Amino acid sequence: MLIVLFSLQIIPQSICCRYGLTIGAAVVPIVRVLVWICFPVAYPISKLLDFLLGHRVALFRRAELKTLVDLHGDEAGKGGELTHDETTIIAGALELSEKTAKDAMTLISETFAIDINSKLDKGLMSLILEKGHSRVPVYYEQPTNIIGLILVKNLLTIHPEDEVPVKNITIRRIPRVLETLPLYDILNEFQKGHSHLAVVVEQCNKTEQQPSVDLADNPTTEVRVDIEGDKPPQEKSLKTKRSLRKGKSSPAGSQSYKRDKKWTKDLNSDILEINDSPLPTLPEEEKAVGIITMEDVIEELLKEEIFDETDHHFEDS
Known part of the structure; x- marks a missing residue:
């Protein structure tokens, strides 16, 4: 009995535990022969057991x-x-996959946003610089009515002495997602490049079914919110230089000209010409409850906080 125990169980387990893959690869031809020999008996028995006990995938x-x-x-x-x-x-x-936007968002009360009717003076520019965000939400009338966002890098040509109104700079559309939307769906939308920031909303009226995300219907593109029709001289000169630079680098040809015309047409169709019309607001059945960014989703994936140079945190001593 001890001989059988050592020769058929203990010794093989000790050897195969360390060299299992090597031994298994060496005896593959022998195992294949044994499979064909046992097939006439093993196959009917396996089908009978599947019928009686059910098939279970491991x-x-x-x-x-x-x-x-x-x-x-x-x-x-x-x-x-x-x-x-x-x-x-x-x-x-x-x-x-088990977490939703509500689990990773930043509450709207803790979000830094600027009013569209404010001016980019020295105080506001210093505050934006102090916060250290690459994107800043823009709201209208109340902080919960976020209508878009600005890229901080677009403010490089703005001088605080000019006190340029926020409504006169380039504003991008901001997508809205339901608080019940899974984080994987939000991550997939962020990967499309439309936006890395979205407004999290909750439905106040549960009777009407609303789309879970409007990123596809309202793609995030450059939007111009120009109420007074004024344009700061910095942006005028910047766009003039940019157009001249494009004219020098782009090859001459009818195909290139048609492509540029189409691009200009698509851009103009996304410009919000708000002269007499009111600014956009959230639907009555929706309420903004927070902001979610790409960084928030990555933090949930890493299960750790990501601190950058402008974050102020204190470790427990």
């Missing part, structure tokens, strides 16, 4: 996968090679 659930990944981590002490960061990211990727 797949792991999400919770089982997370436990399996933790067991393969070096912190588990079982010989695994996965580092703490690797196990954390894998677990975050598995949990991301």
Whole structure:
């Protein structure tokens, strides 16, 4: 009995535990021969068992996968090679499908936004610089009515002494997503390049079905909100130089000319000419509750906070 135990169980397990792949690859021809020999008996028995007990695919659930990944981590002490960061990211990727925009958003009360009727004077420019954001939401009348966003890099040509109104600079459309939208869907929309920032809204009227995301219907493009028709001289000179530079670098030809005309036409169709018309507002059945960015989604994936140069945080001593 001891001979059978050592020769057929203990010794093979000890050897195959370390050299399992090598031994398995070496005996593949023998196993294939045994499969064909046992096929006439094993196949009918397997079909009978599937009929009686049901067919079960040997797949792991999400919770089982997370436990399996933790067991393969070096912190588990079982010989695994996965580092703490690797196990954390894998677990975050598995949990991301269960999280929605509400779990990762920044509350609207904690969001830094500027009024469209304000002026880019020294105080406001200093405040934008202090916040350190690359994109700043723009609201109209009340902070919950966010109608667009500005890119801070577009303010490089603006002088604080000119006190240029916010409504006279380039404003981009900002997409809206429901608070129940999964983070993977938001990440896929962010990857399309329309915008890396969106407004999270909740439906006040549950009887009407609203689209979960309007990124496809309202693509984020350059939008010009020009109420008074004024244009700062900085943007005039910048666009003039840009057009001259394009004229020098682009090859002459009818095809290039048609493409430029089409691009100009599409751009003009996205410009908001608001002279007598009111500025856009959120529908009555929707209420803005927060802002979500690409960084928020990545933080949920990493399961860690991402701090940049302008973030102020204090570690517990």
